[in-house]
Amino acid sequence: MLRFYNTLKGEIETFKPIEPGVVKLYTCGPTVYDYAHIGNFRAYIFEDLLKRTLKYFGYRVIHVMNITDVDDKTIAGSKREYKSLNEFTEKYIKAFFEDIKTLNIEKADYYPRATEHIDEMVKIIKGLLEKGHAYEKDGSIYFKISSFPNYGRLSKIKIEDLKSTGRVDTDEYTKENIHDFVLWKAKKEGEPFWETELGPGRPGWHIECSAMSMKYLGETFDIHCGGVDNIFPHHENEIAQSEAYTGKKFVNYWLHCHHLIVNGEKMSKSKGNFYTLRDLLAKNYNPKAIRFLLMSTHYRKVLDFTFEGLKQANSAIQRIQNFIYELENEDFHEGESKEVKEILIETSKQFDEGLEDDLNISVSLTALFSMIKKINILRNKKKVFKKDVENILKWLKKINTVLGFLEFEVKKELPPDILAKIKEREKARREKNYALADKIREELFKKGIILEDTKEGTRWKIIK
Numbered sequence: 001m002l003r004f005y006n007t008l009k010g011e012i013e014t015f016k017p018i019e020p021g022v023v024k025l026y027t028c029g030p031t032v033y034d035y036a037h038i039g040n041f042r043a044y045i046f047e048d049l050l051k052r053t054l055k056y057f058g059y060r061v062i063h064v065m066n067i068t069d070v071d072d073k074t075i076a077g078s079k080r081e082y083k084s085l086n087e088f089t090e091k092y093i094k095a096f097f098e099d100i101k102t103l104n105i106e107k108a109d110y111y112p113r114a115t116e117h118i119d120e121m122v123k124i125i126k127g128l129l130e131k132g133h134a135y136e137k138d139g140s141i142y143f144k145i146s147s148f149p150n151y152g153r154l155s156k157i158k159i160e161d162l163k164s165t166g167r168v169d170t171d172e173y174t175k176e177n178i179h180d181f182v183l184w185k186a187k188k189e190g191e192p193f194w195e196t197e198l199g200p201g202r203p204g205w206h207i208e209c210s211a212m213s214m215k216y217l218g219e220t221f222d223i224h225c226g227g228v229d230n231i232f233p234h235h236e237n238e239i240a241q242s243e244a245y246t247g248k249k250f251v252n253y254w255l256h257c258h259h260l261i262v263n264g265e266k267m268s269k270s271k272g273n274f275y276t277l278r279d280l281l282a283k284n285y286n287p288k289a290i291r292f293l294l295m296s297t298h299y300r301k302v303l304d305f306t307f308e309g310l311k312q313a314n315s316a317i318q319r320i321q322n323f324i325y326e327l328e329n330e331d332f333h334e335g336e337s338k339e340v341k342e343i344l345i346e347t348s349k350q351f352d353e354g355l356e357d358d359l360n361i362s363v364s365l366t367a368l369f370s371m372i373k374k375i376n377i378l379r380n381k382k383k384v385f386k387k388d389v390e391n392i393l394k395w396l397k398k399i400n401t402v403l404g405f406l407e408f409e410v411k412k413e414l415p416p417d418i419l420a421k422i423k424e425r426e427k428a429r430r431e432k433n434y435a436l437a438d439k440i441r442e443e444l445f446k447k448g449i450i451l452e453d454t455k456e457g458t459r460w461k462i463i464k
């Protein structure tokens, strides 16, 4: 039974989708004015873990992630570079898709762009005006928060304390003040605009997520995610405008991941304390280690980014990878052991229980590492057999549908100079020059390569 912490309820709840077996999921996507930083990717990896976990437990997931391609920042960027809005954002949209591929994040089913859903937004804003939840001022249209008594339920801002401090026209907002937020912005000189029934202008930021989620997932759907910084005002505003429009509950489960921080501060573009994925790849960090690092701290805990942490993530992956490599390449005797079978059943149970408990990945990973340790002890005692290895590898492949950072059947190639050394040693052995053969064996061992002489010839194994 899957359980998640629902921000709306402020507690852990058993997950039950509206339609049995199907989960409708919406996650707030990138604002495409720059490359995404790894703080953003923490959110996207958490969402990927959630989605893969849902699939692992047998659900079909319909996932929508929006692309914010019109807002204050994208407009400012396009002006700075003397480009059309589309031309400017296209570069970052392309980079975003490359980055999620690098991090092995599964693609959403839909990536709606704000600029392609103006009609849907206009329709909702018109409805809100008709129902008295919105008003017009100087060509812009604002949502009247006093018309929506439930305002504040998600972020736990007390309604009695709500003091409207007037209207805000920007997509950049302060967290401290409650405002009537902008739904539609009147046309401004030098900014892109759309001619609509609401007059010429462009949408505010929040409305796009209501319009696009409802279009692809229906008026009420299962899960909505983002980082904790999205809770207020973005998600609070999404709830207000959506529920005021439909009269129905907007979303059943709200899941938010905590921040990635650097030196005690949230990683963000505005603070300048960020690394993009590309920055880290340029420093030769392994994308799988980045994925591991972003995933392995529970999503509701703050994750402190350090290069030391990234190195440790890399060694953790190497430990599992070596184990896989050895299982795939060593010879095991025919047969199956009861002991291994029991370890696997217990590990698999713990792994699943971790995930079921609000995506407690640390429990799942601990189970995995502890299994590797136990199996290695049995391997040393020659108590692991062919069928066991098959079962372990099958299970590892299964859990990799969730983890997404393991590799199987990787053909490791040795550099030519090492291969030449192995040939030289084989020749020495044929010529019974065992002193030279041993010397080469020792030399290669120091480089992390173990040689084994069999009837079929010399076999090698990489140990580091």
Ligand code: AMP
Binding pocket: 028, 029, 030, 031, 039, 040, 041, 042, 043, 044, 225, 226, 227, 228, 229, 230, 257, 258, 259, 260, 261, 266, 267, 268
């Ligand atoms: P943005 O492009 O700023 O709208 O952010 C896209 C997603 O990344 C949102 O879900 C944010 O909550 C999330 N996000 C931004 N910065 C961080 C951070 N430092 N740690 C975790 N998530 C973040």
Ligand code: ZN
Binding pocket: 027, 028, 029, 209, 234
């Ligand atoms: Zn959103």
